[in-house]
Amino acid sequence: MPITALPPLDETARSILEAASKRFLHYGYGKTTMSEIAGDCNMSTGNLYRYFPSKLDIAEAFVRHLRGEQIRRLREVVSRPGLSTPQKLRTFFKTKLKLVYDRFHDRPKAYELSQEIMRERPAFADEWESAEALVLCEILEGGEMTGDLAVCNRVRISRILQDAFFRFTSSAVYYEGDYDLLAGELDELMDLVLDGFQLRNSKSKI
Amino acid sequence: MPITALPPLDETARSILEAASKRFLHYGYGKTTMSEIAGDCNMSTGNLYRYFPSKLDIAEAFVRHLRGEQIRRLREVVSRPGLSTPQKLRTFFKTKLKLVYDRFHDRPKAYELSQEIMRERPAFADEWESAEALVLCEILEGGEMTGDLAVCNRVRISRILQDAFFRFTSSAVYYEGDYDLLAGELDELMDLVLDGFQLRNSKSKI
DNA sequence: TGATTGAACACTTCGGAAAGCATTCACGCT
């Protein structure tokens, strides 16, 4: 099930989500209260619970939305015509770096919200990693078909790639790191990884 | 200047450091007071400041000692005779994974102390990364000389390798990850990286 | 004179009471 497959929300639920999202983005999760959300929607706090099991679930729905957009974006840049498999892999991770970096720097509340959810709902973090891995798998599959890449255990290799580029997609670094520096290192690591793939491909063709 | 080059400490300073270390390991940094350390050394709190500028500096001296041991250990396993350059690289990162993993799991106070210092003294974290990079550079240099490796910008490649294996040496993962799982992924990533090096080496020989 | 002391100072942490919050539920309203 793709991460973007949200259960459809009725109109009331959507207005709750919208009101909550605005406050989450502006004031942060902790500084937003259920009564404020209820007030924005002209309803009582009790009624919110008819539509969402808890405050955290409202936040999760919102983050799910944000993440869905990210996945869509990654899929989009990667499926642009004329890109070779190596170019796709590079684009994938560079786009991800840029997305996380930008979000961290100019939408700090959204960033903080994601962190919050990931801590409280580890399963959601896993789901998200899998959704990304799926996009990687598709790139690898494309590479195998065009002969750009040796046949491999795609699921496993996706995981290994996620490990390899973890530094550029984890938040730990963004306090210290300047974007161009990170992007430069990402490029060089990608060069090395692609050389690895190239060797495997030429070997497998013998 | 290697990380192990500590300014020599006079006897009083050493006894302070020893007393403090015991308490840090047993009770943690926060739960250890200057008066306790002073009491252990049969002196007044004021006198501690003749030997260390602050409590944090005592802790730093201790962590510096621990880290020095780690570097020594890494250097040792890597310089065992009969190891090829690829084997050295693999051993380096697997040892580091094991060191961090073990410390996190069975010496939590020592781990917490390191984290504390790294947060308060980012410069120390950099120094530590550089000290490790130096060991990597030496491995790469050895590889170039024996022809196992193409000539490269060793400092840069060391950095890239640190990036690539960041996930296995950062702490973020140890909450979730089981050791064998991590070690398995590390091995596969190393396979890929080594394939990359091999391609570069064969190319450069043409 | 250089090492050492311990009281003084400013800052942080702590504990318990008060306020605020997410969540529930018995009850209207339509």
Added chain:
DNA sequence: AGCGTGAATGCTTTCCGAAGTGTTCAATCA
């Protein structure tokens, strides 16, 4: 029945005075 309410509940956060702690320094010691 289904939508909605708002007071009641129990948990968490916030205050704020008191105790504790890192650091300094004028005085003492050897």
